[in-house]
Amino acid sequence: MSETQPEQNLPAEAAAPESQPVFARRAGMWSSGAGDTSGYGGLRRDLAMPGRSEGPFGEPHDSVLGRALEVIPALRDARVLFDRDELTIYVPREQLTDVARQFRDDAFLRFEVCVSVSGVHYPQETGSELHVVYHLLSYTHNRRVRLEVTCPEEDPHVPSVVATYPMVDYHERETWDMFGVIFDGHPSLTRILMPDDWKGHPQRKDYPLGGVDVEYKGAKVPAPDNRRSYS
Amino acid sequence: MGIEDKLPSGILLTTVEGVFGWLRKASFWPATMGLACCAIEMMAYGTPRYDAGRWGQEVFRASPRQADLMIVSGRVSQKMAPVIRQVYDQMPNPKWVISMGACASSGGMFNNYAIVQGCDHFLPVDMYIPGCPPRPDMLIDAMFKLREKVQHRPIGPNETAAIEDAERAALVAPAKVEMKGLMR
Amino acid sequence: MSTHAATEDVFSGADDVHADRVYLAQGGDWSDIASEQAERGDETIVVNMGPQHPSTHGVLRLILEMDGETVESIRPGIGFLHTGIEKNMEYKTWTQGVTYVTRMDYVAPLFNEAVYCLAVERLLGVTDDIPERASIIRVLVMELNRIASHLVAMGTGGMEIGALTVMTVAFREREMILDFLEGLSGLRMNHAYIRPGGVANDLPEDGLSHLRTVIDWLKKHLPEYATFCNENPIFIGRLSKVGVMDLTAATMLGMSGPPLRATGYDWDLRRTQPYCGYETYEFDTVTWDTNDAYGRFRIRLDECWESLKIVEQCYDRLQRTQGQPVMVDDPKIAWPAQLSLGPDGQGNSNEHIKHIMGESMEALIHHFKIVTEGFKVPVGQVYQAIESPKGELGCHVVSDGGTRPYRVHFRDPGFNHLQSIPAMCEGGMMSDVVVAIASLDPVLGGVDR
Numbered sequence: 001m002s003e004t005q006p007e008q009n010l011p012a013e014a015a016a017p018e019s020q021p022v023f024a025r026r027a028g029m030w031s032s033g034a035g036d037t038s039g040y041g042g043l044r045r046d047l048a049m050p051g052r053s054e055g056p057f058g059e060p061h062d063s064v065l066g067r068a069l070e071v072i073p074a075l076r077d078a079r080v081l082f083d084r085d086e087l088t089i090y091v092p093r094e095q096l097t098d099v100a101r102q103f104r105d106d107a108f109l110r111f112e113v114c115v116s117v118s119g120v121h122y123p124q125e126t127g128s129e130l131h132v133v134y135h136l137l138s139y140t141h142n143r144r145v146r147l148e149v150t151c152p153e154e155d156p157h158v159p160s161v162v163a164t165y166p167m168v169d170y171h172e173r174e175t176w177d178m179f180g181v182i183f184d185g186h187p188s189l190t191r192i193l194m195p196d197d198w199k200g201h202p203q204r205k206d207y208p209l210g211g212v213d214v215e216y217k218g219a220k221v222p223a224p225d226n227r228r229s230y231s
Numbered sequence: 232m233g234i235e236d237k238l239p240s241g242i243l244l245t246t247v248e249g250v251f252g253w254l255r256k257a258s259f260w261p262a263t264m265g266l267a268c269c270a271i272e273m274m275a276y277g278t279p280r281y282d283a284g285r286w287g288q289e290v291f292r293a294s295p296r297q298a299d300l301m302i303v304s305g306r307v308s309q310k311m312a313p314v315i316r317q318v319y320d321q322m323p324n325p326k327w328v329i330s331m332g333a334c335a336s337s338g339g340m341f342n343n344y345a346i347v348q349g350c351d352h353f354l355p356v357d358m359y360i361p362g363c364p365p366r367p368d369m370l371i372d373a374m375f376k377l378r379e380k381v382q383h384r385p386i387g388p389n390e391t392a393a394i395e396d397a398e399r400a401a402l403v404a405p406a407k408v409e410m411k412g413l414m415r
Numbered sequence: 416m417s418t419h420a421a422t423e424d425v426f427s428g429a430d431d432v433h434a435d436r437v438y439l440a441q442g443g444d445w446s447d448i449a450s451e452q453a454e455r456g457d458e459t460i461v462v463n464m465g466p467q468h469p470s471t472h473g474v475l476r477l478i479l480e481m482d483g484e485t486v487e488s489i490r491p492g493i494g495f496l497h498t499g500i501e502k503n504m505e506y507k508t509w510t511q512g513v514t515y516v517t518r519m520d521y522v523a524p525l526f527n528e529a530v531y532c533l534a535v536e537r538l539l540g541v542t543d544d545i546p547e548r549a550s551i552i553r554v555l556v557m558e559l560n561r562i563a564s565h566l567v568a569m570g571t572g573g574m575e576i577g578a579l580t581v582m583t584v585a586f587r588e589r590e591m592i593l594d595f596l597e598g599l600s601g602l603r604m605n606h607a608y609i610r611p612g613g614v615a616n617d618l619p620e621d622g623l624s625h626l627r628t629v630i631d632w633l634k635k636h637l638p639e640y641a642t643f644c645n646e647n648p649i650f651i652g653r654l655s656k657v658g659v660m661d662l663t664a665a666t667m668l669g670m671s672g673p674p675l676r677a678t679g680y681d682w683d684l685r686r687t688q689p690y691c692g693y694e695t696y697e698f699d700t701v702t703w704d705t706n707d708a709y710g711r712f713r714i715r716l717d718e719c720w721e722s723l724k725i726v727e728q729c730y731d732r733l734q735r736t737q738g739q740p741v742m743v744d745d746p747k748i749a750w751p752a753q754l755s756l757g758p759d760g761q762g763n764s765n766e767h768i769k770h771i772m773g774e775s776m777e778a779l780i781h782h783f784k785i786v787t788e789g790f791k792v793p794v795g796q797v798y799q800a801i802e803s804p805k806g807e808l809g810c811h812v813v814s815d816g817g818t819r820p821y822r823v824h825f826r827d828p829g830f831n832h833l834q835s836i837p838a839m840c841e842g843g844m845m846s847d848v849v850v851a852i853a854s855l856d857p858v859l860g861g862v863d864r
Contacts, residue, residue, distance in 0.1 A: 234815070245539055263467065263468075263469050264467060265473075266473075266474055266496060267473075267496055267518070267521060267859075267860050268518060268521035268605055268860065270473075271521060271522060271567070272603075272604065273580075274586065275586055275589075275590070278582065278583055278586035278587065278590075279583050279586070280587065280590045291469070292468040293468070306496065306498055308494075308495060308496055308497050308498060308863070310494050310495050310497065311466060311474060311495040311496065311784075314465065314466050314467060314495070315467075318467050336740065340503075340514065341498050341499065341503060342503075343498075343499040343502060343503050344499055345497050345498055345499035346498055346501075348500065349434075361745060363605065364603075364605065365602055368565075381724070400803070415587050
């Protein structure tokens with residue numbers, strides 16, 4: 001959405017060194033599938049996720065980022081985003097175990113718990129379709145940070161951080177179950193929510209919602225993923 | 232197997248039917264099949280305000296072998312469906328099933344890969360209760376309607392005849408999809 | 416040494432099957448026999464506490480490997496209530512997402528709604544524009560729901576160990592709270608009441624007096640639980656030293672809420688990372704120092720009192736802010752319906768219909784667009800966490816700029832806490848498994864989503 005941009009994010013189409021690629025284009029009033037007879041085809045929206053931000057971001061994020069860069073110099077090239085009052089560090093997957101260990105053990109970072117691991121699937125972002133988002137919480141310093149790791153669909157391997165944060169055991173299993181991200185080093189990466197012999201990874205964008213059309217006395221209401229979309 | 236199968240149809244059987252029906256409905260114990268939100272309303276149905284003990288139902292039997300009624304309350308996921316069927320198979324005859332709530336009756340608002348679109352896909356249901364979740368008052372109403380059904384259930388040779396009649400009627404009944412026009 | 420073991424069963428009959436080893440339990444100490452049997456390393460049996468079980472708090476499957484009465488290993492199996500809520504929400508508008516989200520943790524539905532709406536409001540950037548009265552009502556219904564959820568936890572926990580009266584009285588109190596929530600939102604459970612931008616409608620005319628009745632009722636009846644349970648020797652015997660998780664273990668396994676506060680650490684998100692104006696309310700964080708199930712129970716009971724304190728403060732503030740709006744001002748976000756009882760028993764208020772049909776075309780357009788298409792949320796992602804009665808409830812929302820969520824993921828506290836079942840139960844007795852799980856209070860709807 002080009003009209004509401006937080007100041008610290010670079011616009012998608014500007015001459016910025018690195019911004020997130022546009023992942024969807026919405027044209028006119030009817031944009032997905034159904035024909036546009038409205039005459040409003042001139043309306044175009046380019047959708048791109050916020051890209052990167054340059055500091056300073058204000059406390060406490062600056063001290064987190066500063067200390068992280070001190071302790072893990074390899075993160076200097078990592079993309080950092082500050083949006084909606086939250087700091088996101090895009091960690092390359094090779095560095096994940098080291099980063100997690102340092103974030104937990106270093107006294108000035110001390111992110112004791114990883115509260116949530118969720119997967120997000122961006123099928124348009126070829127080369128890094130599967131994102132795994134780790135939310136860390138520090139009891140000592142009362143602050144949060146987000147680490148985001150990406151991997152391509154053809155090679156969906158991400159190192160597991162169970163050795164550092166034992167509480168992500170179930171979360172990583174769920175991300176494997178729902179998105180197909182294989183966590184290397186996880187003690188028992190099996191299906192947790194779906195039946196054990198289920199095929200496919202349901203929360204990926206190319207997996208159908210799977211509903212049935214509702215029929216009653218001659219009328220048929222299609223399942224939610226087959227209906228016309230007006231936005 | 233029991234005495235009721237040996238009795239010939241007639242006045243004696245009708246009287247025995249009445250007695251059996253009354254006995255069954257007065258001591259009608261549900262098996263615990265509380266799945267989701269409807270289970271909380273089912274628990275509220277057993278607690279003092281909507282007291283199910285007034286008609287002998289406050290004992291929710293944990294073991295299906297001791298239960299006559301299964302109240303499927305809550306959304307039935309693909310993983311849970313075989314379990315429910317197994318519990319149903321373990322219940323001795325005569326048994327009844329109430330499908331409580333929109334999710335158990337038809338999949339409810341969850342029209343997706345994970346939810347079976349109605350427990351009647353794998354169970355014979357005697358009473359459907361709409362609602363999300365249905366109030367305990369609605370469950371009481373459904374229970375009373377079901378008790379009427381229980382009271383009038385035929386036994387012995389009458390039951391076999393009734394089952395055959397129902398099957399014959401179902402074979403000639405038009406499918407709901409073909410009853411076009413009125414939505415009601 | 417082995418005074419008990421023999422190979423000849425002097426009591427067996429002629430046609431009994433020949434046993435490999437026979438233990439004669441006559442005179443002497445049972446623990447001798449048990450330790451001898453343990454030394455021998457007899458086979459353990461695998462027991463399935465299946466998804467259908469009266470005491471597992473929902474459709475939770477536990478696979479136990481038992482050596483006699485001792486649990487050697489235990490593994491929870493979940494997913495029996497997986498509903499695909501998160502994926503289903505990607506096909507519905509943001510406001511419709513509230514009705515989906517509310518059915519995750521169905522014992523405390525307003526918390527799910529609140530965390531989701533707070534996350535969406537952060538994405539929209541309207542967190543500071545939420546009217547004060549809306550925040551007060553949110554706090555009020557959340558705290559009432561906290562009391563209701565703790566009552567269910569105490570009631571079902573009591574029922575699972577055999578104290579059935581606790582369940583009947585707990586549900587009686589809960590009915591009072593549900594009456595008030597029904598008068599407010601129209602539904603006893605799974606109210607889709609907290610919406611992005613505020614709440615769906617204001618209190619009804621008799622809302623404040625009804626709230627006063629509820630407060631007085633709870634004040635009168637909450638002491639009953641303390642009388643029943645706190646000093647009850649059976650209760651203490653069953654709950655003390657069961658499910659022990661000290662602070663190290665709790666931090667390692669990411670516990671939050673009553674299980675974390677039972678270790679003595681006073682981490683409460685309402686205090687440390689406040690939302691909805693919680694920093695302006697006076698209440699204490701309840702902790703206990705025994706790391707066991709008894710501590711968690713006492714915390715839940717005391718938290719009911721703290722929530723009641725907050726509810727009373729909300730009562731005063733609601734009196735002060737009467738007449739103020741309960742939805743954000745922005746007509747492009749605010750849910751347009753002014754729900755009130757019409758002559759046919761349902762529907763919009765006549766003033767609202769008159770306004771959109773007769774007076775303002777823009778209002779009609781906004782009503783139409785917001786209800787059918789929904790509002791658009793700017794691109795980005797947000798993680799919002801609140802303190803639900805079970806622990807830290809988090810919502811990770813990703814928006815692609817459209818009228819539908821791109822990805823919603825809920826971090827349910829029960830999902831996390833179930834990981835600690837092996838740590839709590841292995842080595843203990845099977846009856847302690849039930850108590851330990853009840854003390855964690857998982858709600859399988861939230862666990863499986």
